[in-house]
Amino acid sequence: MRHGKYPFIIGFLVVPLALYLVFVVGAYVQMFQLSLTDWSGYGGFTYIGLENFQKLWDDPVFWIALRHNVYLLIAMPIITIAMALFFAFLLNSGGRKAGGVWGSKVYRVIFFFPQLLALAIVAVIFGRVFGSDKSGMINGLLPESWTPWLFLADEQWALTCILVVLVWQAVGFYVVLFSAGMGSIAEEIYEAAALDGATKVTLFFKITLPLLWDTLQVAWVYLGIAAFDAFALVNIMSVNHGGPDNSTQVLSMQIYLNAFQNSQAGYASALGVVLFFLTLTFAALTLRVTRRDAVQA
């Protein structure tokens, strides 16, 4: 039985572990080292202590990007979850036996589809949907006499456009996810509550929501990760990589620009280090805030 156990274990672990250590763990470890250097991205570097962090603290663009990330991090999950819950509840009301609302299967298929498209492709599509002349889909739909909306070229609205696209793509996935969760809630609970005279709204808030809590928590974390990295959208859709005038600037864009355009890879690593600790804090906070005793179904 023991024969060949360790050679087997080592044989199976060595390649995946090596790849993971080199490209993932290695990158994170080096990030800490490089954050203390003036590395440009090519060639050698010298250690400059905490200078990068000092510079970061004084960098107004960093604070703007951070504020936008926090905004997306809060707004995107809330809007997506609320809409997905609403649609999932509509699709499933009428009961599992009745098969939900008429056409619910078709809706589920359509809603889910954007999830299969690369965010980069979605970004290109919506870059045109939000086109600021008649060639843009929305402006093309507006009456002839209206002045076309600027959308992405408007400092006030550019970030909202990004938010809309994030939500547009994500909602369908969570409709399917919540539908699955709702499907596992026993029909009898609803019937019993309905007999007691509970309305649909009461059913939703007193039964569906508490029993779905675990799934909601997972959704919140997934959405947080998705909203955190809006790189593809900002890089492709926004005017001037985060513009106009930094109005769509986010941290992933800042890391990319500093590493590959401004030749300040050391500074970009310092940004990564700060984000590393922010993420840890966020994860701990999320677990703390959403911790609740699971309700038994």
Next chain:
Amino acid sequence: MTDVATTRAAATKKSARTTGKQRRINPLNGVAHVSLFLWALATAGPLIWVVLASFKNNTEIFLGKPFALPESFSFKTYADAWSEAHIGQYFLNSVFVVAVSTAGTMLLGSMAAYVLARYKFPGNRAIYYLFVSGLAFPTFMALAPLFGIVQSLGLLNTFTGLILVYIAYSLSFTVFFLVAFFKTLPHEIDEAALVDGAGHLRRFFQIMMPMAKSGLISITIFNIVGQWNQYLLPVVIMQGAGADSKWVLTQGIANISTSAGYHAEWSTLFAALTLSILPMIVVYAIFQRQIQAGLTAGAVK
């Protein structure tokens, strides 16, 4: 008297129940259908618009009327997008990279997960947590050092480099998912095979892999979709001289989109977009159920 009272009470109760049910469902259905229909329209609208615009010329596109039919349906824009804008090349690059790296991810991921789930050895927990901790941190964070590592290995702007990086960054979720899955598989068959003298390797390939089929399919779909949709990693790794011939689809289309602004070849862009959307629609139409289950599998217990 008592009889009448009971019947009447029963009757009122019954009618209250039926009207209650009707009031509960009917008005909601109206709202339900309108809002569901509107969202379906918002979801499908931009995609239909892209397909229509791919047949239009610049004048038609700039005229507005987004959902008007094009004057004529010609596939010239598609031919242009496929060959002149190199969409065909980017498409094949994507297929190649994703095929190899998904296969690699599945092989290496299931090997690691199997060992971590079914064998006791020192360091088991530590290695598991090392893999899983990668889930907590977004890829873009360590972009600069990742670029440095790929560069120092001489793998910048190579398919090998991109594939290895895809595999490495896909391992976290794959191992996390499959460890949980391998743990749920029964031990009896495994032990029976052991008694019959099957070695470790044979038990893995001939017993565990077939038993884990449903989990493996789910996570394969997850990885295919995830790697096909990657944008950040290829943008970082596929740069340098002659990189544009090795770009993947997302990169290629994003590039056409930025250059379309100067050359005003909008219909080529729309044709390129349609070419990237259509295969997804076809695959989705065929495997719709498995895709939905595969992508959501990791999130529901």
